[in-house]
Amino acid sequence: MNNHGAFVVTSLFFVLITALVGFATYNGTRLEVSSDYNARITALNEERQLLTRQVAELKNMWVREVTVTAYSPTVEECGSNPQITASMAKPRPGIVAVSRDLFDQGWVFGKKVYVKGHGVFEIADLMSKRYTERMDIFFPDTDQARQFGKKQVTVALLAS
Numbered sequence: 001m002n003n004h005g006a007f008v009v010t011s012l013f014f015v016l017i018t019a020l021v022g023f024a025t026y027n028g029t030r031l032e033v034s035s036d037y038n039a040r041i042t043a044l045n046e047e048r049q050l051l052t053r054q055v056a057e058l059k060n061m062w063v064r065e066v067t068v069t070a071y072s073p074t075v076e077e078c079g080s081n082p083q084i085t086a087s088m089a090k091p092r093p094g095i096v097a098v099s100r101d102l103f104d105q106g107w108v109f110g111k112k113v114y115v116k117g118h119g120v121f122e123i124a125d126l127m128s129k130r131y132t133e134r135m136d137i138f139f140p141d142t143d144q145a146r147q148f149g150k151k152q153v154t155v156a157l158l159a160s
């Protein structure tokens with residue numbers, strides 16, 4: 001064999017050995033990664049299921065269907081001082097009163113709510129303890145409040 005032939009054979013031998021060593025190293029690593037990979041996939045699936053449940057809970061907490069009515073600044077509707085809300089603000093268009101169960105769940109003074117079909121309002125007042133799952137939109141005029149009536153509406157607590 002001439003020098004050229006010996007070089008080719010040596011080169012091929014070197015390439016073959018390198019490929020085998022690389023293959024063995026790759027497979028060894030791959031086996032370790034494979035068991036780690038399956039454990040990580042399982043953990044990620046469990047985390048995804050937990051997040052899905054949490055999103056559903058948050059949606060129920062911040063978006064819901066409630067009874068929406070209206071009120072005006074009268075002694076009959078607001079008590080002895082109809083010119084002051086439970087948050088100590090003056091009543092004005094653009095505010096709502098929420099039932100105490102909603103208030104206890106984070107629907108607190110200063111937060112904004114979207115009332116489907118009616119717009120965005122600020123929570124500034126509380127309703128009587130006898131009401132649950134309910135919201136009152138403020139109208140300065142009693143006749144307008146009466147005309148509004150009583151409706152089942154989807155409402156959403158907006159992020160601050």
